[in-house]
């Protein structure tokens with residue numbers, strides 16, 4: 264691959280920072296890098312391959328001469344600036360939800376539907392973080408035994424809500440431990456020492472009672488897997504974990520899979536690490552997944568309430584496989 268002129272939009276954010284680290288760690292061929300964020304960050308210095316690079320303010324003309332733009336600055340910014348980047352001849356890989364369900368925009372998880380990326384018209388969408396780690400595990404099970412229905416409950420880390428949310432978790436934890444009332448600016452309830460079944464915290468519930476995160480999981484799974492017949496229901500919950508999303512998943516298949524079958528299939532699956540030895544208390548936790556681009560699965564067992572269903576525990580780093588790592592893998596596909 265020839266070295267690319269890369270722009271990172273939202274470079275100062277949690278995902279943007281991981282974009283830089285992932286480009287470095289995967290030795291992505293970067294000819295030059297442009298770091299873009301809001302006016303608030305103008306001139307701030309960020310490190311890339313040992314060099315201090317100043318952040319520039321994102322503008323419509325920021326993309327002249329750029330080959331690849333990695334966007335992670337929220338849906339409104341993507342809606343407004345991704346078309347300008349495409350007009351400038353750039354390929355955009357977008358982490359926001361702005362373009363994911365657009366039929367003209369491929370929604371890609373490289374372990375699941377890499378070929379779909381080639382049909383892009385300038386924008387490729389990176390799926391929702393909870394969906395990515397789910398489909399990496401569902402795809403090999405679907406290929407082996409045809410999934411009929413999935414029931415998932417998520418345990419999502421606070422870093423999934425951005426840099427200010429992490430600051431709120433830290434401040435509230437200190438306040439509560441030191442006997443002060445916790446202050447809530449980002450979340451509707453204290454997130455420290457608590458769980459909040461509303462993601463994103465700012466969105467109203469759908470008339471059906473689902474949150475937008477839950478509906479993203481339903482719709483994006485079908486689009487990525489290329490199969491509208493998979494039925495899925497989700498309950499998404501924010502938990503006071505810094506980084507690393509966990510999911511309790513029940514998967515009903517057309518053909519019965521034993522727990523051993525599933526372990527063998529998943530052990531061969533790309534991007535999946537099986538950590539599953541109940542006798543030795545081995546199973547994945549969020550802390551261990553942090554820093555890795557893999558998706559971890561454990562607690563694999565046959566559902567005792569159903570003749571053809573499995574229970575699984577799936578964990579991954581939401582800032583890496585859930586965002587930056589998946590985006591850089593997409594760039595590598597191109």
Ligand SMILES: NC(=O)c1ccc[n+]([C@@H]2O[C@H](COP(=O)([O-])OP(=O)(O)OC[C@H]3O[C@@H](n4cnc5c(N)ncnc54)[C@H](OP(=O)(O)O)[C@@H]3O)[C@@H](O)[C@H]2O)c1
Pocket residue numbers: 272273274275276277278279299300301302303304305321335336337338340358359360390391392422423424425426427581582585586
């Ligand atoms: N966190 C995750 O696990 C995760 C996973 C998948 C997808 N995503 C998506 O990735 C995006 C960023 O998430 P994050 O967690 O990195 O958020 P964050 O830590 O809050 O960072 C937001 C970034 O966007 C920039 N930004 C905000 N408004 C802007 C504007 N008007 N013009 C230019 N830049 C602007 C910010 O720049 P300043 O520093 O200048 O404010 C900052 O660099 C969101 O769309 C999110 O949904 C996040």
